[in-house]
Amino acid sequence: MAARWRLLYSGCRYRRWLGVAVASRGVLPRFAVFAEIVWRQAKQVDEATSSPDGTPFEAHHFQREDEGDDALFYAQPRLVVHIDGGAIAGVGRVFQDYLPQGGELLDLLSSWRSHLPAGFRKKRLVGLGLNAVEMQANPQLDDYVVHDVNQDPRLPFPDGSFDGAMMTVSVQYLAHPVEIFQEVRRVLRPGGPFLVSFSNRMFPTKAVLVWRMLNDEERAVLVQAYFRLAGGWLDVQAEDRSAPPGDPLYLVWARKG
């Protein structure tokens, strides 16, 4: 493990325990503690990633236990949800808050549900995933593309095609996250938001090693690092959207600069 990454990782752990200690004394509400932790960690990522020798990552961080063809793993349609009802409602609120209404939207690593809230107005929603049956069963998609982003991180859309993009409970499966975040930026129109939400569930054998090494708060920092390393994103932000006792829900997002 690179020295800088190890430093970031141990720093995250230290701050987490500090946050818990402060919260348990009732000094700050839980969200403020989370925001403080994320802010400090993001600062540390900034420092690490702005060093002259570049990325804090090593190739093995993006290996998966199952390096077999993703298309084979996802060949069998799974018409199931991957988070509970409370977290799904939370994703809907995130979209309500930050996606532009009436626009063209891209749902990355899409399946049979996109979680747009009832009454949300869109011009067009395009899904990109690996299973055609799942996306055909999605009542909110107007169109879909089967494309493996781990085989080819280039997105099959012209520059500036979309007003907003989302990747829901799937960022842990990206083997080339920085390239994909660059591609998402390319296919968005200026100011378009990219909303990356995640919980604590996963298909573990298909999640990248670095994801499995980290806890939820550290994962929020990792996704912020993807945005920062990709470049050209404005106002990278992390939010804890969890509503206990349901599944945890975190959002990291930014707008195309």
Ligand SMILES: C[S@@+](CC[C@H](N)C(=O)[O-])C[C@H]1O[C@@H](n2cnc3c(N)ncnc32)[C@H](O)[C@@H]1O
């Ligand atoms: C956990 S599901 C999430 C689906 C959906 N976003 C949701 O919120 O329920 C992950 C989806 O990502 C797609 N996927 C996984 N790996 C992929 C890859 N390498 N390229 C494109 N899509 C992929 C699969 O088709 C699968 O349906």
